[in-house]
Amino acid sequence: MAALDNTQIREPEVREGVDRETVETVASMAGKYKHGWETDIEMEFAPKGLNEDIVRLISAKNDEPEWLTEWRLAAYRRWLTMEKPLWAMIDYPEIDYQDQYYYAKPKSMTEKPKSLDEVDPKLLETYAKLGIPLKEQMILAGVEGAEEAPAEGRKVAVDAVFDSVSVGTTFKDELAKAGVIFCSISEAVREHPELVKKYLGSVVPQNDNFFAALNSAVFSDGSFVYIPPGVRCPMELSTYFRINAENTGQFERTLIVADKGAYVSYLEGCTAPKRDTHQLHAAVVEIVALDDAEVKYSTVQNWYPGDEDGRGGIYNFVTKRADCRGHRSKVMWTQVETGSAITWKYPSCILRGDDSQGEFYSIAIANNAQQADTGTKMVHLGRNTRSRIVSKGISAGKAQNTYRGLVSMHPRAANSRNYTQCDSLLIGNRCGAHTVPYIEVKNTTSRAEHEATTSKVDDDQLFYCRSRGMDEEEAVALVVNGFCKEVLQALPMEFAMEAQSLVAISLEGSVG
Amino acid sequence: MAGRREQIARARAEATGARLAGQALPSGGAWVTAARREALARLQALGLPDRRDEYWKYTDPTTLSAAEPIAAALFDLKGEPPMFHEMDRLRVVFVDGVFDPAASDDLALAGVEIERLATAAAADIHWARDLYGVLEARGQEPVPRSLATHNTAFAEDGVLIRVTGRTEKPVSLIYLHRAETSDAVLHHCIRLEPGAELTLMENGAGAARFSSVLEVEVGEGARFHHVRAQGRDHERRTHTHIFARLAERGVFKSFTATVNGRLVRNEAFLELLGREAVAHVAGTAVGDGDFHQDDTVFVTHAAESCESRQVFKKVLRNGAVGVFQGKILVTAEAQLTDGYQISQSLLLDEDSQFLVKPELEIYADDVKCSHGSTSGAIDPVQLFYLRSRGVPENEAQGLLVLAFLAEALNEIEDERLAADIRNRLEAWLARHRPA
Numbered sequence: 036m037a038a039l040d041n042t043q044i045r046e047p048e049v050r051e052g053v054d055r056e057t058v059e060t061v062a063s064m065a066g067k068y069k070h071g072w073e074t075d076i077e078m079e080f081a082p083k084g085l086n087e088d089i090v091r092l093i094s095a096k097n098d099e100p101e102w103l104t105e106w107r108l109a110a111y112r113r114w115l116t117m118e119k120p121l122w123a124m125i126d127y128p129e130i131d132y133q134d135q136y137y138y139a140k141p142k143s144m145t146e147k148p149k150s151l152d153e154v155d156p157k158l159l160e161t162y163a164k165l166g167i168p169l170k171e172q173m174i175l176a177g178v179e180g181a182e183e184a185p186a187e188g189r190k191v192a193v194d195a196v197f198d199s200v201s202v203g204t205t206f207k208d209e210l211a212k213a214g215v216i217f218c219s220i221s222e223a224v225r226e227h228p229e230l231v232k233k234y235l236g237s238v239v240p241q242n243d244n245f246f247a248a249l250n251s252a253v254f255s256d257g258s259f260v261y262i263p264p265g266v267r268c269p270m271e272l273s274t275y276f277r278i279n280a281e282n283t284g285q286f287e288r289t290l291i292v293a294d295k296g297a298y299v300s301y302l303e304g305c306t307a308p309k310r311d312t313h314q315l316h317a318a319v320v321e322i323v324a325l326d327d328a329e330v331k332y333s334t335v336q337n338w339y340p341g342d343e344d345g346r347g348g349i350y351n352f353v354t355k356r357a358d359c360r361g362h363r364s365k366v367m368w369t370q371v372e373t374g375s376a377i378t379w380k381y382p383s384c385i386l387r388g389d390d391s392q393g394e395f396y397s398i399a400i401a402n403n404a405q406q407a408d409t410g411t412k413m414v415h416l417g418r419n420t421r422s423r424i425v426s427k428g429i430s431a432g433k434a435q436n437t438y439r440g441l442v443s444m445h446p447r448a449a450n451s452r453n454y455t456q457c458d459s460l461l462i463g464n465r466c467g468a469h470t471v472p473y474i475e476v477k478n479t480t481s482r483a484e485h486e487a488t489t490s491k492v493d494d495d496q497l498f499y500c501r502s503r504g505m506d507e508e509e510a511v512a513l514v515v516n517g518f519c520k521e522v523l524q525a526l527p528m529e530f531a532m533e534a535q536s537l538v539a540i541s542l543e544g545s546v547g
Numbered sequence: 548m549a550g551r552r553e554q555i556a557r558a559r560a561e562a563t564g565a566r567l568a569g570q571a572l573p574s575g576g577a578w579v580t581a582a583r584r585e586a587l588a589r590l591q592a593l594g595l596p597d598r599r600d601e602y603w604k605y606t607d608p609t610t611l612s613a614a615e616p617i618a619a620a621l622f623d624l625k626g627e628p629p630m631f632h633e634m635d636r637l638r639v640v641f642v643d644g645v646f647d648p649a650a651s652d653d654l655a656l657a658g659v660e661i662e663r664l665a666t667a668a669a670a671d672i673h674w675a676r677d678l679y680g681v682l683e684a685r686g687q688e689p690v691p692r693s694l695a696t697h698n699t700a701f702a703e704d705g706v707l708i709r710v711t712g713r714t715e716k717p718v719s720l721i722y723l724h725r726a727e728t729s730d731a732v733l734h735h736c737i738r739l740e741p742g743a744e745l746t747l748m749e750n751g752a753g754a755a756r757f758s759s760v761l762e763v764e765v766g767e768g769a770r771f772h773h774v775r776a777q778g779r780d781h782e783r784r785t786h787t788h789i790f791a792r793l794a795e796r797g798v799f800k801s802f803t804a805t806v807n808g809r810l811v812r813n814e815a816f817l818e819l820l821g822r823e824a825v826a827h828v829a830g831t832a833v834g835d836g837d838f839h840q841d842d843t844v845f846v847t848h849a850a851e852s853c854e855s856r857q858v859f860k861k862v863l864r865n866g867a868v869g870v871f872q873g874k875i876l877v878t879a880e881a882q883l884t885d886g887y888q889i890s891q892s893l894l895l896d897e898d899s900q901f902l903v904k905p906e907l908e909i910y911a912d913d914v915k916c917s918h919g920s921t922s923g924a925i926d927p928v929q930l931f932y933l934r935s936r937g938v939p940e941n942e943a944q945g946l947l948v949l950a951f952l953a954e955a956l957n958e959i960e961d962e963r964l965a966a967d968i969r970n971r972l973e974a975w976l977a978r979h980r981p982a
Binding site for chain 2 (some may be wrong): 118122360406446459461462464465466467468469470471472473474475476478479480481482483484485486487488489490491
């Protein structure tokens with residue numbers, strides 16, 4: 036009896052610290068969709084609609100060489116013959132591809148400002164809201180001499196893509212010293228055509244799928260990264276994507292090439308204003324990893340998810356693929372999907388090189404009327420290739436959340452390994468959680484393991500938290516964060532913090 | 548310009564039309580004629596499956612839906628006793644898909660009404676009207692299972708069983724193959740009245756091409772046990788469908804052992820419609836060489852507190868292919884569902900393939916659902932352990948394979964049936980040992 040008394044007295048003290056921290060963390064995340072503002076910046080639009088002239092116009096605006104214009108046109112012609120995929124468990128009205136702007140550019144980009152004072156204040160406001168440090172703001176705004184200004188805190192090179200155009204890249208000089216090329220893809224086409232020509236479309240061909248073909252035809256900008264042989268990129272690279280203008284589709288294209296023995300960690304973040312209409316986002320990300328190269332690609336996808344009734348929000352149709360071309364290469368995808376009305380996204384790894392490795396860590400949260408159909412493909416072609424998939428799906432409100440994945444071990448991929456774990460959590464009884472894995476093992480020495488579970492938030496855990504003074508929403512956020520821990524741990528530091536708070540925000544209003 | 552999807556749909560309609568041209572529905576009484584006509588209309592709307600269907604991603608249905616079957620050599624058991632031969636059972640024998648009264652027992656058993664479909668079809672009214680083709684039609688959503696619809700339209704034989712009490716012995720359907728190019732189409736309906744109990748056995752390859760549909764209605768608190776052995780080392784091409792509907796506290800347990808065969812597709816479509824219903828489907832498949840075996844299972848939980856289990860184990864060698872497509876659907880009403888699914892394969896040597904698609908689709912929040920799937924070779928550590936204890940390599944391998952199959956074999960409730968099947972699997976392992 037005495038022992039029991041002791042524990043009862045001691046335990047609240049131990050829990051106190053954790054409680055307070057959780058309460059504070061949760062309190063600091065007040066507000067629903069934080070990035071729902073819209074910046075009223077003068078924009079230059081191409082006419083609405085899509086035809087060969089628009090494709091040529093986008094190409095001309097970017098001063099592209101003939102071969103790229105032709106490449107785009109070939110993609111456009113191919114797209115016309117394709118049909119949109121219907122297999123995903125998502126339901127959305129027909130998209131009118133002629134009712135979109137395919138090109139929008141902030142006007143203030145035309146002349147270079149001398150200092151931050153001359154920069155369109157609205158643009159600066161945008162950067163400040165995105166949480167970009169001052170020095171990076173100057174560089175992004177194209178202020179002359181910004182590179183020399185003193186930097187604060189931890190270094191992360193940022194490339195910001197505003198609607199269709201990359202507005203600026205930071206830390207260029209420092210990266211150049213290491214030999215790293217990090218710039219917008221339009222700049223890369225001008226400055227490094229041989230690299231772009233060699234790798235563009237080599238992982239995701241123009242005709243790969245309906246949305247990739249559309250992207251190939253009309254992509255307006257995006258980021259380009261090249262890490263030369265043996266170089267460890269000195270800082271994390273980051274892209275912020277922002278859709279701002281109304282009725283504007285965003286089609287960025289990212290190409291990352293890690294040469295032999297190179298290493299890079301790349302972060303991607305995205306936000307959009309609150310609007311009543313749906314906006315289309317169809318991006319393509321291509322990653323090439325040569326011998327011994329390693330690429331980490333982390334995404335915190337926080338596009339506007341639409342309101343409780345499913346009005347507005349981004350339609351996110353993204354093709355992401357990594358080609359582990361070299362032996363012993365490694366690619367790691369980490370994603371936190373909290374936004375978008377519709378998510379259609381399958382970051383994949385083609386494990387071509389012997390001993391190459393692919394990893395996929397994902398948290399997909401769908402609340403209210405959101406629909407997410409996301410997962411990965413691990414295609415084992417080389418010998419001794421390894422892959423690991425950890426997927427955590429959380430559904431709340433009226434949302435539908437599907438994990439769809441493929442693990443394929445080809446006959447030549449001897450001694451390959453795969454481990455897949457996909458767990459789903461349901462909050463409330465109007466939502467759905469689905470798992471659609473494909474596992475194809477075509478040789479004997481390989482081993483594939485797949486596990487999936489679906490459960491609800493454990494009542495005992497909730498009760499425990501509630502009895503310690505948390506309100507129900509906080510308790511759910513804490514339990515869910517625990518459920519996602521394995522994935523959160525795979526994220527780089529800054530992102531892990533942001534992601535953790537996002538998990539809580541995304542679930543707001545899901546209880547009760 | 549017509550889109551690709553339209554072109555495919557048109558091609559399917561044309562192929563189905565060509566396949567059905569000149570094939571007349573069998574004649575019969577009013578109830579069966581109505582059911583057959585409905586099935587034909589359904590079939591024309593659905594179209595026959597082809598390789599492009601997602602549902603047939605891993606198995607080619609061409610030889611199953613073709614007009615003519617491919618010949619299969621007759622298989623001689625060479626004095627080996629047939630399955631279940633020592634058990635006391637009511638034997639119902641079909642030769643190449645036709646009921647053989649001389650070889651069968653008298654169709655009389657306390658608590659059961661057994662009737663031949665060909666006989667019942669001559670009547671104008673029959674209780675089977677509420678079942679025949681009815682459960683099959685329910686099973687056409689969300690994916691068409693049109694081979695079963697073809698069976699409903701054209702089957703001329705089978706058994707109709709109504710169980711009103713606890714049966715004293717099991718009913719055993721025996722399928723014999725006598726003509727090399729035979730094409731058997733059998734359709735069985737079973738209704739278990741509340742509280743009734745029946746064990747049904749099926750064995751034998753039956754024909755060069757064998758199609759069977761089994762529709763089972765499990766009433767309140769009724770129990771249905773089903774154990775099936777699909778012949779051994781036979782060149783058959785087989786597709787079977789089970790459609791079952793369970794009322795409150797109904798129990799459905801089905802086990803299938805597949806030993807070789809060119810092409811076998813076993814589908815099960817189970818609906819748990821009453822509270823606390825229990826459905827288990829399990830299977831072991833062992834294949835060597837030119838063997839393709841596919842288990843496709845769809846379980847719908849539509850009521851509270853139901854339990855379902857799917858346990859499938861496959862042992863594959865010399866280019867054998869094993870497929871498993873399993874799905875658990877939990878509707879929003881089906882709170883407190885317990886759903887479990889496991890599919891595993893042992894690949895004994897190079898070239899074998901294991902292709903799996905285990906799916907969950909869940910709309911209720913208070914559920915416990917899990918699925919697992921693994922594929923790999925025999926664990927060298929376990930093999931080493933047994934070798935170090937003096938067990939010869941061949942025997943050690945056999946032991947580990949049996950241990951691997953055990954979880955599925957444990958699903959058979961009747962010990963004698965389980966022992967019989969275990970012995971057959973052991974014999975297969977002995978015959979198919981690597982040199």
